[in-house]
Amino acid sequence: MAPPASFPLVWTSHGLCSAGAPWIPLTDLAAQHGFGFFETLRAYRGRLFRPDEHFARMAKSAKKFRVKLPLDAEGFRRASADLLLRHGMPDARVRLTVTAGPPPLAAIQVLPLDPPPDAAYERGVSVWMAPLRRNTRGVLSGHKTMNYMENYWAREEGKRRGAFEAIFLNERGEISEGTRANLFWVVGGRVQTPALSTGILAGVTRTAILEILKARRLPVEEGTWGPEALDGADEAFLASTIVEVLPVVAVGKRPIGKGRPGRFAAELRKAFRSRVEGELSRASR
Numbered sequence: 001m002a003p004p005a006s007f008p009l010v011w012t013s014h015g016l017c018s019a020g021a022p023w024i025p026l027t028d029l030a031a032q033h034g035f036g037f038f039e040t041l042r043a044y045r046g047r048l049f050r051p052d053e054h055f056a057r058m059a060k061s062a063k064k065f066r067v068k069l070p071l072d073a074e075g076f077r078r079a080s081a082d083l084l085l086r087h088g089m090p091d092a093r094v095r096l097t098v099t100a101g102p103p104p105l106a107a108i109q110v111l112p113l114d115p116p117p118d119a120a121y122e123r124g125v126s127v128w129m130a131p132l133r134r135n136t137r138g139v140l141s142g143h144k145t146m147n148y149m150e151n152y153w154a155r156e157e158g159k160r161r162g163a164f165e166a167i168f169l170n171e172r173g174e175i176s177e178g179t180r181a182n183l184f185w186v187v188g189g190r191v192q193t194p195a196l197s198t199g200i201l202a203g204v205t206r207t208a209i210l211e212i213l214k215a216r217r218l219p220v221e222e223g224t225w226g227p228e229a230l231d232g233a234d235e236a237f238l239a240s241t242i243v244e245v246l247p248v249v250a251v252g253k254r255p256i257g258k259g260r261p262g263r264f265a266a267e268l269r270k271a272f273r274s275r276v277e278g279e280l281s282r283a284s285r
Contacts, residue, residue: 009086011079011108013070023107030099034147037061038097041080042113042241046090047280049241051077053204058098061143069098070106083110093242097146115242116164121269124249124261125164125238127178129227130154134170134177136199144201151179163252165238170199174224181240182206183248185233185256186264192229195222205239205272212271227251235262245269 008019017023029035039054048054055073062069071079080094093111098104116125132154140147158166158179165178177183177200184193191213194200213220230236234257236248245268247261 008110009083011083013104013106019109024099024105028099028101028105030101030105030146034145034149035065035100036098036146037067037144038095038146039144040241041094041096043080043084043090043092043094043110044276044280046081046084047283048077048080048094049276049280050204050208051080053207054096057144057202057204058096061145062098064143065100067098067100067104070104076108079108080110083108086110099146113242115244116246120164120246121261124247124259126162126250126252127165127167127183127238127248128158128161128163128252130157130166130168130179132168134168134199136170136172136197138199141199142196142201155179161252164246165248167251169227172224173226174198175227175229176200178238178240181238181243181246183236183238184209185230185236185248186262187229187233190219190221191264192221192223192225195224198224203239203241205241205244208272208275209239209245209268212268212275216271230256233257235264237265237268244272 009016010019012023024031037058039058041048041051041054052073055076059069076096084090084092087110089110091113093113095109095111097107132150135141154166165181167178167183168176170176175194176198177194182200182203184191196202210220230251236256238246238248245265247265249256249259249261
């Protein structure tokens, strides 16, 4: 039976509890310094897309920062499946959070999916170039941590300016990533996206998009570019767990290409959804 909507259940490494119950003590380094990690996954018809890849990314960060995870990949999959069933939400957003402790604590939440509206895919969205800089030499570079104030601020500032997403440059002035999505653009039929060396997060959806492009033998390049690269782009799109593939049609008031969604974004969104369906079908056999 699903719990009351106002008191959703949360799985923790100490057992099930209400989302309203405090489960992180004030002595935890997550509460004191934002020391912890998180992953956001998408469930399609009750099944997670690439849970092992998400978990492996967190495990890599935990090892880097010497935090022992209080659950393993199999335990995460089982607990998530149970929680999705309890909530009666087959299509949902699933968040795994691990605090540094000591001792480390883990929590899994099932949340409403809340994807962009259909109009966003039909008309495209705009982005804002944030004045902040990603630091490729910083210890947090390439890790998905709870220390998220920079991303939150940039995203909210972007919203105030009417943009769907904010885009960071790094300290070298190279395009890196959005606050919650990776960025791709197309120039003369070639898809381009910032390389991992620009300080971006290795997005799970980003990886899937690169796999699709390479499987179709479409030209794709991971590299380094300044913001002027978007001025000459024919089209652009964001890629993330929740938005999947979302067309970008402007940087602020400046249009990208013809200022409307292009064919690459539409085709890749269909191809991505097809890959999701294929992978989940094989996993259920």
